[in-house]
Amino acid sequence: MKIKLVSINPTIGYLKHNFEKIIENIKISEKENIDLIIFPELSLIGYPPLDLLDKKSFIDEVISYNQKIAEYSGKVGVLFGSVTRIEDQIGTNIFNSAIFCFEGKIKSIHRKSLLPNYDVFDEVRYFEPSREIQLLEFKGKKFGVTICEDAWNDKDFWVHRKYDFDPVEEVVKLGAEIIINMSASPFSIGKEKIRTEMFSQIAHKHKKPTLFVNQIGANTDLIFDGGAKVFDRNGNLILASNRFEESSVLFDIDKIYNPITYDFPEDIVDVYNALILGIKDYCQKTGFKKVILGLSGGIDSALVTVLAKEALGSENVFCVMMPSQYSTEGSIKDSKKLIEKLGVKSTIIPINTLFDEFKKVLKNEFKDLQEDVTEENLQSRIRGVLLMALSNKFGYLLLATGNKSELATGYATLYGDMCGGLAPISDVYKTKVYELARFINRNDEIIPEEIIKKVPSAELRPNQTDQDTLPPYDVLDKILYYYIEEAKEVDEIVEYGFDKNLVEKILKMVDRAEYKRKQAAPGLKITNKAFGTGRRFPIVQRWR
């Protein structure tokens, strides 16, 4: 029996498009004499559809597409991810489901049992959990179908379990000979390793071949890294397709495979690929062809320029340099060097006259008052207004260039450098920004060394540096990491060897900047805890 696992890139809610993608793959597999083709979780819908799932008309249309896919199943068995409904007077009545069809008909429906409801996940909001497990029986074989989270609750793998039920154990008890997991499992640093080890252990523990297929593609903030994998009954990885692109593997049950060597990609390579996919899909799926961004001469905007160029091509990236009286000579020179190296489009718009005019207009209001952060923000906001004007006039998507360390501490100007439709590196710590720059320059100096070596500065007042306000980034980022990603508190972080006053100060900065982040552009999630939908704190609160 030949099984094909296909990782596809659906667009959320674009049912016709996603349907066609599925049909196209079914047709190809017919020619390849495939017995069973398997698509990822919610492959017809895209993940996460959020409140679209509350629309009856949406679910109606999904269900009618389910039927249409069944009609295309013919001699190839098709297992795809979608939503099903059971009419009832209690609860939401819809289920995150895997639908198996064959010979033009839906043969069995396998509903997700474990609904993730933490971090960026809100599945309990939409779906009913299922406790009815049945096997998929096809051509004399018994398959245990699980959907993403269903496989993430093995008591031998996790110290702390989220649920008291293990669907994998259940399908094995029922006699499954092969375990299938269809996922929409978003990328974060290190996840590929955990995922691979976990499925390897599941295969090994239950002594069953285990097949995994993940959704690929970015949907706003979430980046699905894709990939299909097959593990043999000893837990050896025997097949693996490319991640970060649509890909597939063909597994013949009756064939004997040798274990393959699978070198986990370095984190930095994964991050680089993820960010490029994130930018590319945001633009492609929203219909933007070109992006615009402010190039300051600093490393953040230089990095975003490189990523945008890789995602969209140099002809689609428009860089705007907006020097003020506080900008250093080097900033423009270095920016120009980068622009030339990348071949992206650019212009220079000095902001001095605008800055002067604002100060003049505000002179009466501000009389006898010292210049302070107000005037710094003013410069940042003038730049924001200019970029948005260009974005509006030409229909380019504005990319915000702030990093995670800034967004965490509030070292960013609301309606200024925070302007943008997408913030590609808002989940990338400053130290990781440097790491990415060095990775990009591994063979060739793409980002001018001057930019990498420059002392970080917002250049909003004379001789300003980031470290006037913040500790060195290697210290800051570690504290931020422990606080944001490891959920440690002051005393615990101090135990790692940091100064208590400093830790308290930083944590307070993070808490206080909540109101800014509430209005931030969506960012691409690459860590296990990004700002945005996965981290929800009240703005009005007094804890600490």
Next chain:
Amino acid sequence: MKIKLVSINPTIGYLKHNFEKIIENIKISEKENIDLIIFPELSLIGYPPLDLLDKKSFIDEVISYNQKIAEYSGKVGVLFGSVTRIEDQIGTNIFNSAIFCFEGKIKSIHRKSLLPNYDVFDEVRYFEPSREIQLLEFKGKKFGVTICEDAWNDKDFWVHRKYDFDPVEEVVKLGAEIIINMSASPFSIGKEKIRTEMFSQIAHKHKKPTLFVNQIGANTDLIFDGGAKVFDRNGNLILASNRFEESSVLFDIDKIYNPITYDFPEDIVDVYNALILGIKDYCQKTGFKKVILGLSGGIDSALVTVLAKEALGSENVFCVMMPSQYSTEGSIKDSKKLIEKLGVKSTIIPINTLFDEFKKVLKNEFKDLQEDVTEENLQSRIRGVLLMALSNKFGYLLLATGNKSELATGYATLYGDMCGGLAPISDVYKTKVYELARFINRNDEIIPEEIIKKVPSAELRPNQTDQDTLPPYDVLDKILYYYIEEAKEVDEIVEYGFDKNLVEKILKMVDRAEYKRKQAAPGLKITNKAFGTGRRFPIVQRWR
């Protein structure tokens, strides 16, 4: 037996403050010879604490305060809302709980069974649901303790139920003589009526006196209207305290009460009170004393000025008029009239020179291109920058003045008129804005009639009116209401008698503006479906 129901206004996470408020009330009730004092759901913590609940140190401190409150219980029985923990290897291990203490000790814990996880609610993210029901036994009486949602699943009241379990039924089965419901039930138009009728029916159906106490106060977007109520065993309302302020009722079990007449307040009065509380608490709880806003001469900013003045006092409201070449004479004149009437502070900053300077600076980029929405947004953003500069310099909170009809259709400028820390009327449709203005003017002309009668216009180009782009507001608002609040789709809305093309156009506008709303300031929720945390659509999606 004398029971006191106390509606208090906690600040989220401000445990010391909330603890002191509870203790203070316990001490008063001791002097009043109260037997049992009852506080609302999560009264020690404030609602909703969101991801604070994921912090172990936070829960540790909550638990230590639980114990401290018990120590204060003495001869008064105390029932308050908090969080409890059960150590275990599965799930989140924390429970939304009512804690009963007496004579210095915790006597019983009553855990919430039904966890709301829709609209603005995410309780499944944080809490474990309880299925263990026990009665509160005190001085020979048996009480059935329920927490908010626990009472919202009566099969005779609701056609569609969210859960297959009814905690009220359960406590009655166990022999409860009195039903208690401790709530953090946020305000929305019409909810007071539903809530009152529902508890009346519960009392009547089970033939048990029913006591209800709600949290009061606003926390960011959610406004809790408070109030305590007692229903007799026939479902008659016999006691009711004031809403929109801290209040209490004293119920003597052994006394016979006559039904009271309770006139439901008009919706417009409720909305007015809710918005004022929302502004007041946002400022008080975040530490802002003063607010700033742009006064355009239109009705929206006039209304926000009145509300802010009522919430904070005229000396704490600073209005900025920022006329451009497109502003009409009347706009400034009418604004001045309002300013004088209210006695708020104000200034005029014309934006012409700034607008000219931006156009000059952008001349090269924009050469040979017609003026369009870019130049309109430019004016709005210049105003945003000026307001933020004043906000930064003086530490005033900027109020955004946009209404729900604008936010829905995207008829608002991101980083322009959308700037602000709080958007008080962003859940108020334009037609409701007029209604509020007329309510405010019911006895005296507070808002100049000229402002109310003026044709709505953004005044961003010559002779512009809102109706160049949008249908009349009475039509628009109805379509928006059906779509946003009733979750109707095109065909269903057309059935109400609207033009299909118009409905399609409006719904598309709503969907397309999702990216703007993602970056909007938090607004005060007054309808059953506000933009913000309770309405979650993907930005990148293609449904429609």
